[in-house]
Amino acid sequence: MGKRPLLLLVCIFCWTTYSHSQQITWEMVEPGIWKGTVGTPEEFDLLKAADVTPRSGALAKMTPVNFPLDQEQIVAILNDRKTYLRFPLERGEQLFGFGLNFKTVYQRGSIKRLHVDHYGGSDNGRTHAPVPFYLSSLGYGVLINSARYLDVYAGSSARKDSPDAPEALDRNTDENWTSSPYSDAVEILVPAEGVEIYLFAGPTPLEAVRRYNLFQGGGPLPPRWGLGFTQRVHRLYTSEDVLSEVAAFEERGFPLDFIGLEPGWQSKSYPNTFEWDLGRFPDPLQFTKELLEKGVRINLWVNPYVSPDAGIYQKILPYTASHTVWAGVVPDLSIPAAQKIFWQPFRDDHVGIGVSGYKIDEVDGYDRWLWPDVARFPSGLSAEQMRQAYGLFVKKQSTALFREKNLRTYGLVRASNAGGTSFPYVLYNDYYDHRDFITALINSGFSGLLWTPEARASKTAEEWLRRMQTVIFSPMAMINAWASGTKPWSFPEVEQQVKEMAALRMRMMPYWYTSFALYHFEGIPPFRAMNLEEGFNDISLKNQAGSADLETNPYEEAVRKEVKDQFMAGPFLLVAPVFAGETSRKVILPKGNWYDFYNGQYVGNGEVIEVQAALDKIPVYVRDGGIIPMMAPRLHAPGLNEKTDLEIRHYGTQAGTFYLYDDDGITYDYEKGDFSWREINVETDRNGNLTGKIAKPEKGKPDTIGEITWKFMTDQP
Structure with missing residues (x-):
């Protein structure tokens, strides 16, 4: 009995020693962006995995701002070898972000575990891109730079010592009672003994998002063909089947810029050889060449799990994880030697013969088939860290294959995270709710992501047309028909309307291309x-x-x-x-x-x-004064330095300005300054009529603009 007070004293000593507030060291790393360091951050994190360079010049041109929060209200506590973070919230403040959510836009009040996974129908943090970044309606953003599974309480936890704690109410008599009392903080648990925090000031929410995107190198600038139309064919198509489908698109007058080959292009898949099946594709070089001559590019499906029958299997084996996926080994893509071995067949047998991009599948989840968290990797990175960052690895490393040839790519991927904004990949999944696809598209712009509300199949002609309409106004205009075999014309009663929408996508390419240039150079999300x-x-x-059904669920609100x-x-x-x-x-x-x-x-x-x-x-x-540059409808995007005539539309009664971006459309030469912005102005002359003019091309800069016509869409008073 006499020893218990001593034990209690020891316990109190332990708590005060290991659970105490930590000094956060802040430094401005770019204009309007501050890095805070707590404890001892881990060597590996998301920004290191992505390894991208901020667009410092663009950041320097933004509005000067001060630190966006009260530093004293940002709290860090180390306990149980974990870092507890707390950020203040004001009443009426709303939160957005936390990655690719499909059900909700407002995130205040949510509880999430940010964990890369296949989306399971609930916005609980397990998603393809659980980006640990949130945006405030007050005009600032917060990034937790950790490659761990993070627990987030986004204004959902109430502390007893809070200066603005919720009032205790009587549920029996008070109609204001709620099962979710007011919370004045975002609280995040990081399972590590330190972490880096980044704060992005606005002053507006859009400005904070812009800084976040520019800090990661700006958004990707796809090749022009990437903004055209793509069809993914049945998984067991042969080269003859593909050529026949391409011919059908042309005969029916439907645009097509790149066609996606699913797993059957490989000699074996699940796990993969990454080698052409010479039965279905007897001459890959000639096949790719023939398609390129028709103005159509090839995109290949892959996942990274290596078959024992792959030519690289024995070489890659020492650099793979302890556990397999579908009996294929998992390369540790954090190791340079593993990268060199793994990507060599891609370099030689795909990109080397003219393949233009990849669909990188199944680097997200589910738990029942992806490597487990008990897996070990030869680099020493944990399975958890590898899962959070693997999408970044495959995007960065595959993009490098095309950079070597000075050719841009645009592809699909199933996982991403913070740091991945600049890579030319669009997210997709096997979920297929049309409304939720639009919510995901909306949420993607908060977290530096691109998402496509693809069309795959439909039960009715009306649904097909509605899905195709949203596909046209998205980052990638795609039919993903690997299972259904659906064609744009599969519903004859709406074939003409679908065709007109596809043509509209092509006509609007100058507008889409400039929108992505704004994403790259200024950080403005295109969607x-x-x-x-x-x-x-x-x-x-x-x-x-919405009204609560308290009979069915008495806890619903x-x-x-x-x-x-x-x-x-x-x-x-x-x-x-x-x-x-x-x-x-x-x-x-x-x-x-x-x-x-x-x-x-x-x-x-x-x-x-x-x-x-x-x-x-x-x-x-x-919007009033809006200017939309359009080109003539065509079946394929303009080629390298190809000139196109423009119809420039103006809407409303106000003067307007639009800076039209131009480069060669294919290469990375724009990174060397080989690009131009052509100013378009619409003004009112002294007779009250609207007139338009476009700046002359700059000498020595790209000029792919041909004849110009003007169309003033709104009748003038």
């Missing part, structure tokens, strides 16, 4: 949430909260509706998808005059409008 748009206010939804079915595309366009079965929908217009994309008519200003859902059109609106 982004309305919450990042100037003049947007979702107050109209505050009184439209009404949840405020979110704007997760409309988004911004490029500098001027507001896109409001329609879903199968809808005859109308509401659209929230930001402040300022807005005009119909198709006919130029005025539709509203800072209000909610009701839109009739015409079958042949996806609702799209243009």
Whole structure:
């Protein structure tokens, strides 16, 4: 009995020794960006895995800002060999981000474990890109630079010593009682004895996102052909099948820029040889050459798990994990020697003969087939760290194959994370909910990601057309038909409407290309949430909260509706998808005059409008003064330095300016300064008429612009 007080004293001593606030050392690393260091951060982290260079020049041109939070309110505690972080929240402050979420836009009040995985239908943090970055509606962002599984309480945990603690209410009598009491902090648990924190100031949410993207090198600038149309064919197609499908696209007048080959192109897959199946593809070099001559490029499906029958198997074996995936070995791609062996057949037998890109599958989850967390890797990195960063490894290292040939690529990948913004890859998955695809597209812009709401199959012609309409207004216009075999014309009753939408995608290529250039050079997401748009206010939804069914579930509470079915595309366009079965929908217009994309008519200003859902059109609106450069419809994107004629559209009654980006469309020469921005101006002359002009091409700079015509879409008063 007499020993118990001593034991208690020892326990108290342990707590005070190992659970105490830590000094956070802050330093400005770029204008408007601060790095905070807590404890002893691990040697390996997400930014080291990505190994990209910030666009310091672009960051230096942004608005000067101060540190965005009260440093004294940012708390770090080390306990149990873990780092506890706390960041303050104000009342009314909303949070966005935490990676690729499919159900929700507002993240305040959520609890997540950020863990790379195949998406399972719930926004719980297990997703293809669980980026540990969140954005505040007050105009700042926070990145936790850790390659660990992170536990996040995003304004969902209430401390008893909080200066703004929630009031205890009586559920029996108080209608304001809630199962989620007010919380004044974001709290994050990092399973390591230190971590790096990055703060990105605004002053607006969009400016904070821009700094975040530019810190990671800016967004990717795809080749022009990457913004065209792509079809992925059945997994067991032969070279003859592929050529036949390409011919069908041309005969029917459907655009096609790159075609995706699924696992059957390999001699063996699941696990993979990465070698051509010479039965289905007897002459890969001639096959690739023939397609390139037709203006069509090849994208190859792979995952990184090496078959015992692969030519590289014995060489790669010493550099692989302790556990296998589908009986294939898992290369440790953090080791340079492993990288050299693994990517050699890609370099020689794919890129070397003209293959233009990859679809890198299954580097995300599920737990039942991906390497387990007990796996060991020869580099000494944990299985957890490898899982969080593997998507970054494959994106960076495969992109390097094309850089060696000075050719840009644009592909698909199943996992990403912080640090991966600049790599030319679009995320996808096997989930297939149309509405959730749009929510994911909206959320992607908060975390430096690209997401495609692909079309795969449909039960009705209406659903097919609606899916194709959203595909057109997305980072990659793709039909992923490896299982269904669906073609653009598979539903004859809407074939013409689908064809017109596909042609619109091609016509808008100058606008899309410039939008991606803005992503690369200025960090502006080409597809982004309305919450990042100037003049947007979702107050109209505050009184439209869903009602709770307390009989079915007495713990259910009404949840405020979110704007997760409309988004911004490029500098001027507001896109409001329609879903199968809808005859109308509401659209929230930001402040300022807005005009119909198709006919130029005025539709509203800072209000909610009701839109009739015409079958042949996806609702799209243009801000007053918006300028949309378009080219003639064509079956393939312009080639290297190929000139194209432009139709420049102007909407509304206000003057407008647009800087049209131009380069050779194929190579990385733009990184050496071989690019131009052509200023387009629309002004009112002294007679009250709108007139347009475009700057002359700069001497010695790319000039792929041919004849110019002007189209003023809105009748002038």
